[in-house]
Amino acid sequence: MQKKKPQRAEAGNYSDRPRQKRPPFGRERRETGEQKPRRAQNQPAFSEAEVQSGAVIGRNAVRELLKGGRTVDKLLVQKGERTGSIVLLVAQAIERGIPVIETEKPKLDAIAGFAPHQGVIAFAAEKDYCTVEEILSIAKERGEDPLIVLCDGVTDPYNLGAIIRCAECCGAHGLIISKRRAVGLTPLVTKASAGALEHLAVAKVANIASTVESLKEKGIWVYAAEADGKSIYEADLKGPCAIVLGSEGEGVSQIVRKTCDGVLSIPLYGKVNSFNVSTAAAILLAEAAKQHHSK
Numbered sequence: 001m002q003k004k005k006p007q008r009a010e011a012g013n014y015s016d017r018p019r020q021k022r023p024p025f026g027r028e029r030r031e032t033g034e035q036k037p038r039r040a041q042n043q044p045a046f047s048e049a050e051v052q053s054g055a056v057i058g059r060n061a062v063r064e065l066l067k068g069g070r071t072v073d074k075l076l077v078q079k080g081e082r083t084g085s086i087v088l089l090v091a092q093a094i095e096r097g098i099p100v101i102e103t104e105k106p107k108l109d110a111i112a113g114f115a116p117h118q119g120v121i122a123f124a125a126e127k128d129y130c131t132v133e134e135i136l137s138i139a140k141e142r143g144e145d146p147l148i149v150l151c152d153g154v155t156d157p158y159n160l161g162a163i164i165r166c167a168e169c170c171g172a173h174g175l176i177i178s179k180r181r182a183v184g185l186t187p188l189v190t191k192a193s194a195g196a197l198e199h200l201a202v203a204k205v206a207n208i209a210s211t212v213e214s215l216k217e218k219g220i221w222v223y224a225a226e227a228d229g230k231s232i233y234e235a236d237l238k239g240p241c242a243i244v245l246g247s248e249g250e251g252v253s254q255i256v257r258k259t260c261d262g263v264l265s266i267p268l269y270g271k272v273n274s275f276n277v278s279t280a281a282a283i284l285l286a287e288a289a290k291q292h293h294s295k
Contacts, residue, residue: 055123056121057115057121058120059118061122062075063085065124066092066096071125073098073123074122075098075100075120076111076120076122077090077103077120078103078104078105078117079102079104079105081119093122108121125184126185126190127190130201131203132211135173136218138174145241145292146173146242147172147173148242149163149167149281149285150244151177151182151244152244152252152253154183154247155181155248156183157188157189157192158192161189163278163281164192164200164202170285170288171289174200174203176202176204177202177204177205178205178207184204208253209256212256216259216261220241221240222259222261224246224257224260225246225265225281226246227273228263230265231264231266232265232267232283233287237287241288245277264284
């Protein structure tokens with residue numbers, strides 16, 4: 001007796017089969033975060049600070065920036081790109097005393113977010129700089145002895161912003177930074193200062209050591225903050241004084257240290273041999289402010 005073949009469902013008729021509710025192929029991995037986005041080949045990895053530092057990109061934009069007279073921290077020029085209109089931009093920057101730094105193309109690409117930069121990027125300050133004399137005038141208007149902070153090569157925008165916040169909270173009359181090998185007043189500095197930048201005068205000078213000499217001639221005692229100096233709690237900081245904070249890696253440079261009247265230190269009781277520069281600024285300035293405002 002011949003067996004009957006089982007009937008097959010008509011093509012496309014799956015109504016009698018239970019359907020599993022699941023997303024289309026591959027979506028599960030994306031939704032759970034298991035699938036990572038691919039990085040473009042040969043794309044350099046740069047810090048968020050560089051990408052979001054308020055760059056003015058392209059020759060036309062930089063030309064208008066220089067025309068407007070706004071304070072410019074530095075000009076980055078692609079190596080080998082000294083042709084055409086870029087020559088005029090470089091000449092204008094040099095005439096205004098703006099540092100011009102030759103930079104490799106991959107770094108310019110990253111700073112510009114890979115938008116066309118035409119071989120030139122400028123960094124405009126978030127706030128116009130004042131002069132050292134204006135900082136001293138602020139102290140005079142308040143009827144107080146000057147309390148000034150100098151940053152000798154601080155390169156991290158978060159550190160500079162935190163130092164500005166500490167200085168303003170402690171009643172400092174102003175802060176002085178260097179034109180070269182240091183961070184300027186970028187958007188990240190503004191953010192890290194938590195609004196303090198709006199209330200603190202900031203001067204930018206060509207040479208920190210020369211500025212120290214000038215302050216000393218005006219009767220201001222200047223101290224470098226380093227590990228092998230006199231304890232901050234034993235120092236007499238009453239009267240006009242200024243404190244120099246060094247870079248994150250090297251500290252206060254030797255030439256600046258030799259120019260200062262003395263060296264101040266924070267006593268340490270743990271195993272780590274130093275504070276972060278912005279943390280050290282908070283401790284040093286708090287003690288200086290205490291002595292300045294004590295009766």
